[in-house]
Amino acid sequence: MAWVVVDGSFRLHREATAFLDQVRGLGRSVNTERNYASRVALYLTWCDERGLRWTDPGFENLLRFRDWLVSVPLPPRGRTNRSVIRFRQDGSANAILGTMTQFLLFGVGPGWVSEKVAMTLVKPKFLRFLPDRAAGEGASPSVITERTLKFATTDPGIEYFTPQQVELMIRMSRNARDRFLIVLMRATGMRIGETLGMRRADVHLLADSRVLGCHVGGPHVHVYRRRDNANNALAKSRKSRTIPVTTDVASYYRDYQWERDAVPEAASSDMVFVNLFRAPLGRAMSYPNAKQLFDRLSKWTQIVARPHMLRHTAATEWIRAGVPRDVVQDLLGHEWPGSLKPYLHTTDRERREAVERVAAGIR
Structure with missing residues (x-):
């Protein structure tokens, strides 16, 4: 397209x-x-x-x-x-x-x-501090160009779901396909383009996938770099990666397969997510399809719901669970560590606990 x-x-x-x-x-x-x-x-x-x-x-x-x-x-x-x-x-x-x-x-x-x-349209801007990726020997100059036409805005930070909100969306979803999509994106942190572009051969949910010709241990999914998809879904990352998943994800996928097998038109498609409830049946889900799903969930749950928020949720939960940042970077498919900065936000509770820990040590 x-x-x-x-x-x-x-x-x-x-x-x-x-x-x-x-x-x-x-x-x-x-x-x-x-x-x-x-x-x-x-x-x-x-x-x-x-x-x-x-x-x-x-x-x-x-x-x-x-x-x-x-x-x-x-x-x-x-x-x-x-x-x-x-x-x-x-x-x-x-x-x-x-x-x-x-x-x-x-x-x-x-x-x-x-x-x-x-x-x-642009003017020079002198940087007092260089970005992380520009630091060190051979760094870029400290003068960049800045747009002249813009509004001064504050960074609202990333939006993510609480565990309760994710559970609510799962309960409010009307079919197994949509429930699996939510669970998969929350568990893997995949972008919506990567999710809609998945082929059935990319999903390896066996404990041992060597019979499939794959030597990655445990249940996992493959996210391949950019390739042509009939629904124009595009993987933003320029490199392929593998993301482990839990048996919970496999359970939701099994429910979806039962639902999908009841639609004969879906049998010939090698895409994971396909139309099951409206024409053209069996065709790969598109971006508008996914947007309509999250628009409905927003209306039914009375919360702001966008696909990318599930990626934010996964990243936030990994970081708060103490997962090393280089591992989180690899799971998300980020090419440089600075991309994690938006996810390094803190809560009121975490700030309170930090102050109280230091105060307790002083006493």
């Missing part, structure tokens, strides 16, 4: 589509490409409605676009609650501004956007 941008007459926007081709060439997921397409289209539409050249609207107009993003109400969501007025949050506006900036900077190379315009 490839995303494109068209104008009001459904003519292909050549420059925007070339930008999306570059995004795809960098190996970004289909979801990322879709988000980039919608953000670029929003910017182009805004310029077109005001008679501005998108290649050089003027910095003052770019500032107006920034403010417009958060000041104009969003369209009503669905057929219900149409009286509720919603506005775009600063974080969402920043994502749009970031993509717009990338698009305009991309346009400098082919000559669509002048270097004068590009110079207004």
Whole structure:
């Protein structure tokens, strides 16, 4: 699948589509490409409605676009609650501004956007402390570029589920497939793209898998690096890895297999997660399918529920259980240790216990 941008007459926007081709060439997921397409289209539409050249609207107009993003109400969501007025949050506006900036900077190379315009989009930023991966001999310079068009926001931190919330989602799920998906993602920390891209041959839940030609001991699943999938599910990690699982995961998988075997159309698919309850039966689950599942769970459980929160939950639980960070990094498929930083948050209880332990030692 490839995303494109068209104008009001459904003519292909050549420059925007070339930008999306570059995004795809960098190996970004289909979801990322879709988000980039919608953000670029929003910017182009805004310029077109005001008679501005998108290649050089003027910095003052770019500032107006920034403010417009958060000041104009969003369209009503669905057929219900149409009286509720919603506005775009600063974080969402920043994502749009970031993509717009990338698009305009991309346009400098082919000559669509002048270097004068590009110079207004970024400014030098002097780093007082270098990032972890830049430290040491041969480190990168302490001057980087920073976007000029953005809102100042505070990092809200990662969102994760409590054990009680996970159990609630499992109970509220209406079928064995959805229960297995939740249990698997929570147990392995896999991304939704990696989960939906799994093949049946990737699941080794025997105590000894040598009969399958695999010499990894104990129940486990394989997460392979990027490969073509009919549902466009994409593994973000550039390297393959193996993740051990418990017999509890195997039990949920067995229940799902009973459910799946009752749908003849699913027999020919080698994908793990397939459509069982609506047409086209047997086809691999897609990102929209998964989003609809978590949207339903959010409504039924009255909690915020997104697929990536299960990955956050797994990482948080491993770290709090004292699992070495290099092991957590390997389980998650992170390429560098700094990626774990968002998961190294503390609770009020942990801070209280730390202070009390030190105070007890002083006395």
